[in-house]
Amino acid sequence: MSNTREEILGRLDEKLKAIDQDTNVHLEGLVWSKPITYWDYIQTDALLNLQIQRTTLPDEMVFIMYHQVNELLFKMILWEIDQVAHAAAPDAVQFAEKLNRASRYFDALSSSFTIMSEGMEREQYLKFRNTLTPASGFQSAQYRFIEFASTDIENIADARYKHTMNSDTPVEEAYNNLYWHAAGTDRTTGKKTTLLRLFEEKYKAEFLRKIQAYKNINLWATFKNLPIADQQQPDLIKAMRHYDYTVNITWVMAHYHAAEHYLSNGDKAAEGTGGSNWKKYMHPRYQRRIFFPGLWSEDELKNWGDFPL
Numbered sequence: 001m002s003n004t005r006e007e008i009l010g011r012l013d014e015k016l017k018a019i020d021q022d023t024n025v026h027l028e029g030l031v032w033s034k035p036i037t038y039w040d041y042i043q044t045d046a047l048l049n050l051q052i053q054r055t056t057l058p059d060e061m062v063f064i065m066y067h068q069v070n071e072l073l074f075k076m077i078l079w080e081i082d083q084v085a086h087a088a089a090p091d092a093v094q095f096a097e098k099l100n101r102a103s104r105y106f107d108a109l110s111s112s113f114t115i116m117s118e119g120m121e122r123e124q125y126l127k128f129r130n131t132l133t134p135a136s137g138f139q140s141a142q143y144r145f146i147e148f149a150s151t152d153i154e155n156i157a158d159a160r161y162k163h164t165m166n167s168d169t170p171v172e173e174a175y176n177n178l179y180w181h182a183a184g185t186d187r188t189t190g191k192k193t194t195l196l197r198l199f200e201e202k203y204k205a206e207f208l209r210k211i212q213a214y215k216n217i218n219l220w221a222t223f224k225n226l227p228i229a230d231q232q233q234p235d236l237i238k239a240m241r242h243y244d245y246t247v248n249i250t251w252v253m254a255h256y257h258a259a260e261h262y263l264s265n266g267d268k269a270a271e272g273t274g275g276s277n278w279k280k281y282m283h284p285r286y287q288r289r290i291f292f293p294g295l296w297s298e299d300e301l302k303n304w305g306d307f308p309l
């Protein structure tokens with residue numbers, strides 16, 4: 001493709017004609033357009049004005065900003081997953097490439113978790129956390145979207161309900177069986193924690209839509225639909241296992257250690273701001289969230305959370 005002025009104008013004419021536009025008007029508009037700057041393009045002013053503390057404690061700023069960094073990276077992860085999910089016919093190489101991108105973000109989140117455990121004074125954390133109750137990272141909707149986009153719903157169901165579910169389970173029933181939904185609901189009375197109730201008021205409709213939308217195009221479903229030869233590609237299997245491990249063990253353990261640093265005090269453990277029995281709730285050994293169960297050996301499945309990759 002040549003890039004002479006005539007050539008470019010020709011292509012522009014073609015493009016604008018297709019949408020009934022006059023090229024001259026567009027060119028005249030360019031005469032008056034402002035030059036782009038870094039700060040307008042990146043929206044730095046807007047971005048740097050989103051950090052609002054609730055207390056006077058300086059380390060609360062670290063806490064807010066690091067959570068915001070996480071949400072941005074969650075968005076980047078979803079961006080990559082969606083490219084695989086919506087690709088017409090992804091091949092093993094493209095699949096592995098996008099998955100490795102998503103994994104790199106999760107790896108970065110895991111290794112940077114020390115910003116939480118080492119980057120704040122425990123005394124300050126224990127003070128400002130009281131102003132955050134009953135909010136919790138539990139209420140990160142993007143974290144839940146990543147789970148829906150990664151695997152079939154039964155793989156993120158509470159262990160007690162997993163065996164009762166299959167691909168015909170109605171969406172709302174499947175949603176009620178999710179591990180985090182079950183954790184926020186009293187099994188006998190059906191009463192929900194405030195944390196969960198508020199989360200649902202804001203996001204439940206969107207969660208149901210996403211579960212439905214990713215049903216046949218989540219990463220695990222897409223993988224299982226690849227030709228068998230692609231499913232056996234060692235690089236793809238390695239990328240899949242790495243992603244599963246980094247999301248469900250490495251990140252979870254980094255998070256667990258940060259919680260332990262702040263909430264454990266000798267034998268006594270403080271509750272999380274969301275009020276959970278966090279030691280049990282957060283450890284992969286109990287949670288057993290596994291996105292791609294068919295890619296792990298029996299031994300690895302049995303010892304989930306207790307072996308290096």
Ligand code: HEM
Pocket residue numbers: 066067070071116117125135136137138139140143180255258259260262263271272273274275276277278281282
């Ligand atoms: C000092 C740092 C942190 C502590 C002490 C902490 C503690 C906790 C605790 C105790 C829970 C269990 C629910 C509850 O009772 O609140 C939880 C859940 C959660 N937190 Fe954090 N957290 C920290 C940082 C973060 C960061 C930086 C993120 C990133 C967004 C995050 C995301 C989450 C998510 C997604 C859950 C739900 C996990 C699940 O359902 O398995 N947390 N956190």
